Amino acid sequence: MAKQVDNNMSLDYLFSPKSIALIGAAHSEEKLGGVILKNLLKFRGRVYPINPRYSELMGLNAYPSVADLPELVDLTIIMRPAAEVPEILRGLESRTKSVIIASSGFAEIGQTELQEEVRKTVKDIGVRILGPNCMGLYNPHHKLDTFFLPYERLKRPKKGNVAVVSQSGAILSCLLSGARQANVGISKAVGYGNAIDIDESDLFEYLANDETTDVVISYIESLGDGRKFIESAKRLSERKPFVVLKSGKGFSGQAAAFSHTGRLAGRYEVFHSILKQFRIKETEDFDELIDAIKALSYQQISNGNRVCIITNGGGSGVLAADECMRQGLDVVKLPDDKADKLRKVFPYFYGINNPVDLTAQVRDEDYITALNELRDNYDGFIIIALPNVYGITERLPDMIKAAKSDINKPIVCHIPGNGFAKRLTSLLEKMKIPVYPSPERAVRGLKALLSF
Secondary structure (H helix, E strand, C coil), rough: CCCCCCHHHHHHHHHHHHHHHEEECCCCCCCCHHHHHHHHHCCCCCCEEECCCCCEECCCCCCCHHHHHCEEEEEEEEECCHHHHHHHHHHHCCCEEEECCCCCCCCHHHHHHHHHHHHHHHHHCEEEEECCCCCCCCCCCCEEEECCCCCCCCCCCCCEEEEEEEHHHHHHHHHHHHHHHHHEEEEEEHHHHCCCCCCHHHHHHHHCCCCCCCCCEEEEECCCHHHHHHHHHHHHHHHHEEEEEEECCHHHHHHHHHHHHHHCCHHHHHHHHHHHCCEEEEECCHHHHHHHHHHHHCCCCCCCCCEEECCCCHHHHHHHHHHHHHHHEEEECCCHHHHHHHHHCCCCCCCCCCCCCCCCCHHHHHHHHHHHHHHHCCCCEEEEECCCCCCCCCCCHHHHHHHHHHHCEEEEEEEECCCHHHHHHHHHHHHHCCCEECCHHHHHHHHHHCCC
16 A cells, blocks of 8 residues: 655655665766765765675765664665666665665666556655656755766856756756856756656745745756646746746657657647746747846846846947847837936947947946936846956946946846956856856846846
């Protein structure tokens, strides 16, 4: 008879355990069980390697089986061949509170009967299971890393406020690399794989109430329960910014999704229309997703679509204006009275339009003058600072930060190049002003802040 499980409590055991058993622990990183064990050495709680061939692994006491452990553990990780998993699960009854099955070799390669046996066993023993065929999870707030990827090959992002939920472990690793490169901090990251028990909807429900998470992004190939997804995604999006990247949009992509996780992708048109109906943000591609989370992790969302572009390079301003048009943002003409005021304080050769072109003779304070004058006429601002002129200095980030605190509206920046540009970017992002390497990406970042 299947046992009942407290779903919320069991996910706490998954994300914030105090004790972990690793079945399939190895003595070196030549095996995946060794990689996982090494990553677990930073964990603040108790770690129990399980391997009957060793009495010690990486400085930790090793045990022949879970039955030999000195306590009931919160989380057990299984990294053993797929055929062994059902029997291992039966041995975990009353000995663990949650399980990650990292092993592959189930429905994704046609072994549906084996996966069904695992599913049935999970119900019988009454614990929550992440996987199989999954990457596991990363919770930097808890110093928990169950990934089977070495840190040297996948440097983890810093601790932050963005949760990443991915059906694919490969895409999860790419999203984490993208987040690190974009200077975005992570609250939790989880790859859920074939999802025989815990699926994307369960994770959305959990993250909606997670105090360390302000933004949630999800990569989805297929859905097991469409109605459950809609209900949980809607609840999450009502509480926090939630952004989805869906693959399997065409026939070939749908076939690839099925071969990857053994779940049918379904018609993308239906999925897209549902997201649109419930105003859940969907990005077109990977880069747009990274640009969106950078903005959303740095600043609060806002309303409206009126955008002002302030630049010291005319061509860059035009590119930004073109992208605004493509994104449905309105580059509204400056009000006549405000334009007249700016013409009186700026040199005659500045372009007092929208974009506001401060030319190569720009000074730091010119950006702030324009921002303060136009603060009530626009919903968001794009500042383009081409730092190859002496008028732009290290004072600019502090000045923008002060102006933003008064204006209280989204501001994003485009600063290209290396050298001094990297210094400006670093200073601005410490002040939670997102910086993008192109005008178009800056626009897409601002769009994420204005589209909720």
